Amino acid sequence: MASEQMNGAEMVIKSLVDQGVEVIFGYPGGAVLPIYDALFQQNNIEHILVRQEGGAVHAAEGYARSTGKIGVVLVTSGPGATNAVTGLTDALMDSIPIVCLTGQVPTHLIGNDAFQEADTTGITRPCTKHNYLVKDIQDLPRIMHEAFYVAQTGRPGPVVIDLPKDILQGKSDCYIPPEDVKHRSYKPQVDAEPSKIEQAVKLIAAAKRPVFYTGGGVINAGDRGSELLTRFVRKLGVPCTNTLMGLGSYPASDPQFIGMLGMHGTYEANLAMYNCDLMINIGARFDDRVTGRLDEFSPNSTKIHVDIDPSSINKNVMVDLPIIGDAARVLEAMMTAWDEGDYQLDQKALKSWWAQIEEWRAKDCLAYTQKGKLIKPQYAIQRLYELTKDRDTYITTEVGQHQMWAAQYFKFEEPKRWMTSGGLGTMGYGLPAAMGVQRAHRDSLVIDVAGEASILMNIQELSCIAQYNLPVKVFIVNNQWMGMVRQWQELLHGARYSESYSASLPDFVKLAESFGMVGIRCEDAADLDDKIMEMIDTPRPVVFDCAVTQDENVFPMIPSGAAHYEMLLGPDDKAQRPISEEGMVLV
Amino acid sequence: MSPRETNIEKRTIAVLVDNEPGVLARVIGLFSGRGYNIESLTVSEVDQLKNFSRITVVTSGTPQILEQIKAQLDRLVPVHRISDLTNEGPAVDRELALVKVAGTGEKRVESLRIADIFRASVVDSSHDHFVFEMTGKSDKLDVFIDLMQPLGLVDVSRTGVVAISRGPKGL
Numbered sequence: 075m076a077s078e079q080m081n082g083a084e085m086v087i088k089s090l091v092d093q094g095v096e097v098i099f100g101y102p103g104g105a106v107l108p109i110y111d112a113l114f115q116q117n118n119i120e121h122i123l124v125r126q127e128g129g130a131v132h133a134a135e136g137y138a139r140s141t142g143k144i145g146v147v148l149v150t151s152g153p154g155a156t157n158a159v160t161g162l163t164d165a166l167m168d169s170i171p172i173v174c175l176t177g178q179v180p181t182h183l184i185g186n187d188a189f190q191e192a193d194t195t196g197i198t199r200p201c202t203k204h205n206y207l208v209k210d211i212q213d214l215p216r217i218m219h220e221a222f223y224v225a226q227t228g229r230p231g232p233v234v235i236d237l238p239k240d241i242l243q244g245k246s247d248c249y250i251p252p253e254d255v256k257h258r259s260y261k262p263q264v265d266a267e268p269s270k271i272e273q274a275v276k277l278i279a280a281a282k283r284p285v286f287y288t289g290g291g292v293i294n295a296g297d298r299g300s301e302l303l304t305r306f307v308r309k310l311g312v313p314c315t316n317t318l319m320g321l322g323s324y325p326a327s328d329p330q331f332i333g334m335l336g337m338h339g340t341y342e343a344n345l346a347m348y349n350c351d352l353m354i355n356i357g358a359r360f361d362d363r364v365t366g367r368l369d370e371f372s373p374n375s376t377k378i379h380v381d382i383d384p385s386s387i388n389k390n391v392m393v394d395l396p397i398i399g400d401a402a403r404v405l406e407a408m409m410t411a412w413d414e415g416d417y418q419l420d421q422k423a424l425k426s427w428w429a430q431i432e433e434w435r436a437k438d439c440l441a442y443t444q445k446g447k448l449i450k451p452q453y454a455i456q457r458l459y460e461l462t463k464d465r466d467t468y469i470t471t472e473v474g475q476h477q478m479w480a481a482q483y484f485k486f487e488e489p490k491r492w493m494t495s496g497g498l499g500t501m502g503y504g505l506p507a508a509m510g511v512q513r514a515h516r517d518s519l520v521i522d523v524a525g526e527a528s529i530l531m532n533i534q535e536l537s538c539i540a541q542y543n544l545p546v547k548v549f550i551v552n553n554q555w556m557g558m559v560r561q562w563q564e565l566l567h568g569a570r571y572s573e574s575y576s577a578s579l580p581d582f583v584k585l586a587e588s589f590g591m592v593g594i595r596c597e598d599a600a601d602l603d604d605k606i607m608e609m610i611d612t613p614r615p616v617v618f619d620c621a622v623t624q625d626e627n628v629f630p631m632i633p634s635g636a637a638h639y640e641m642l643l644g645p646d647d648k649a650q651r652p653i654s655e656e657g658m659v660l661v
Numbered sequence: 662m663s664p665r666e667t668n669i670e671k672r673t674i675a676v677l678v679d680n681e682p683g684v685l686a687r688v689i690g691l692f693s694g695r696g697y698n699i700e701s702l703t704v705s706e707v708d709q710l711k712n713f714s715r716i717t718v719v720t721s722g723t724p725q726i727l728e729q730i731k732a733q734l735d736r737l738v739p740v741h742r743i744s745d746l747t748n749e750g751p752a753v754d755r756e757l758a759l760v761k762v763a764g765t766g767e768k769r770v771e772s773l774r775i776a777d778i779f780r781a782s783v784v785d786s787s788h789d790h791f792v793f794e795m796t797g798k799s800d801k802l803d804v805f806i807d808l809m810q811p812l813g814l815v816d817v818s819r820t821g822v823v824a825i826s827r828g829p830k831g832l
Binding site: 195196199200203204205207209224257258259260383384385387388389392 | 678679682683686687690694725728729732733735736738739740741
C-alpha cells in the first residue's frame, strides 16, 4: 500500500521518527538544506547545532554510549563529510552505534568535481561498518531502516548514508515503516553453541587461578550484560579486571575487582593476567595496549574468548575456546550451565590464588605523594572523584595522561558512566562527547576530564554548550605539556622534548567568560576541594583550569615491547632491560 | 604471528555477495587496508534474479591470517556466504588466457604446433600473428606462456582463477 506523497527530506525525517530518534547533532550546508527545511517544519526531533562536524559525531558518540541508543549525525556534502571522518573512525574502533547522514551533490553531478563534492562513500568505506549512496528515492526508506539495524546489531558501529540533493527534493509515495524491512545478508550470530558453553564451564570448574578479563562488549550487550557478569563473577568468587573500554561493567568498589589492565593498568591486574591458568575474556579484543609483548602474554593459561565478532577471534592471540555470541546471552547460558551442572571451584586453590593477588595489591601501585601547595595531577583527579562519587556523575575524557589518571582513579560502579576514546585515541573527543551525554541526561553531573592540549582541539564546541546551556563541567588538568608525548620523549627519546610544550595557552577563565560561562582557576592544593565544590554547585557550564605539576608521568607502565611482569611502578623504577628496538617501533 | 613466518599457504576463496555498487571496492579495500595478499581476483554477476555476484579470490598467508581473511570477509554487510574452496574438499579451478604471438616462418609454425598440444584454439590470425585462447589450471597457462616467449610473444591477457567445489552441493 502506497504511503502519502512526501519528498526525500521528509522521508528521512519520518524514518528517524519511526526509529525513535529524539535528537540529532549536525551542521547545515547547501546539500542538506532540504533536510533542514523539513526539520524546521516539525517538532518531533531536536537538532543540536555543533560548531564543527567532527564535534557532531563525538557528541552523538557520547549520547549513544551513555544511553545505549543510536547516535544520529547530519552533515553536509564535501567538507561536512570529511570533517566527520575522524569521529566515524573513532566510533568504528570503539564499536559505537552511529547513523551519519551526509549530503551529496545531485546524482547527475556526481563525479564532475562539483562544488562541495567529495567521494563520501569512497572515503568512509574503511571507517564505517557499512555505508550507502542513495541513487533512487525508491531505495531511501529501506536504506534508512537498514542503516539503523546494521548500526546497532552484532558488533555496533557507524553507518553512513550519502544523500544526493535531488533525492532529497524528489517526491514519492514509497515510504515503508521499519518493520517492513528485512536485511538480506546481515544476520549476526548472538547465541553461542551449547557445546561450547558446556566446555567453558568445565574449564572454569577445573581452574586453579582463573581471571575474568572483560571489555566494551559487555557494556554493548546492555545493562543486563554488566548485571550478569557481576552476578557470575561474585558467585564464582574469582578476580575480574576491565579494559579501558570495559570500565563500569563490573563494580569497581567490589573487592573482586583488581583494576584496569594493560599499559597503565594495575600491578595486580597485569600480574594476574600473566600468572593465571584460565583467562575468561568476555567482549575484549586483546588490543596491543592490553597484551604488551605478545610472545610473553599470559604464556601458561588456557584462554576462553567470548566475542560477537568472529574476526576478533585469534586475531592477535590464539585462544583455546572461542565462543561467538552476545556477551549477555553467553553469560546467561554459562550461569545456567554452571548451576545445572552443580560445579564447584577448588576453594583451596582459589584461596591461595587470592593470597597471591593480595600480595600484589599490597604494592599499592597507584600511590603518590601530595605535598605542599603544588597540585599533583593524580591528586586533582582523585579529589574530583571523591567529591563527585556519590552523585549522578558521567565522565568523558580527552586523550593523554589525564585520560589514564581518570581511568585509574575514578571508580565506576555501573556501565555507561565512562566515555573515552579508547581505540582511536582521539584528542578533542571529550568536550563534544560531554555535550552529547549532557543532552541525554540533563540533570546529571557531566564532567569532561581534559588536558590543556586536547581541549584546544575542539574548543569551538564551548559555543554549542553555551547556546543550549548544557551545564557541562570541563576539568582541565593543566600541566602545560602534551603530557603523554612528553612522557614518551623522556622515557624513549633521551628527554628531547620536541614540539610537546603547550605554548601560548589562552587564559581559560577569560575564555569561559567570553562564552558566558563560569571560569575557575586553581593553583593551590589547599583550595582544590572548595573550588571543585564551587564547580559542582554551579548550575551552568564551567571551565575549571587546574594548574598541576609539570613533570609527572603516568605509572604503573608497561614499556612498549615489554611483558606484563616488566612493569615500571614509579619514577625510580628502572626498566629491567632497556627498551628494545622492536619496542621502540610500537606506538 | 610475526611477518617472518614461513608457513605461507595459498587458498582459493569464493564469496557470494549482493551485486551492488561498491561491493568490489569493499573487498579490495579490506585486503589492501589490512595488508593481505591478492594473487588473483575475479568477479561477475551469477544470478540476475537474486542479484548475486560471485567473487573468487586467490590469496596467501599463514593459517592464522587466512582465518582472519575469511572472518573479515564474512563480516562485510553485503556478503552472503564465503567458502574456502582449497580447504573444504576438492574443487575445480580454471583460468582463461588470450595469448598473442607475432612472427613468421618456422617460429610461427612452432607456436601453432605447441598450441595444438595444449589444446589452445586460434581466435584471431593474420600472416604474421596468432591470438590463442586457452583454458586450464593456472600453472598450465604459465607453462604455455613460457613456451611462447621465444616464439614472438607480444601480449597476454588472463582472467584470473574461477573455481567451484566438486560434487552436487552448491555454495
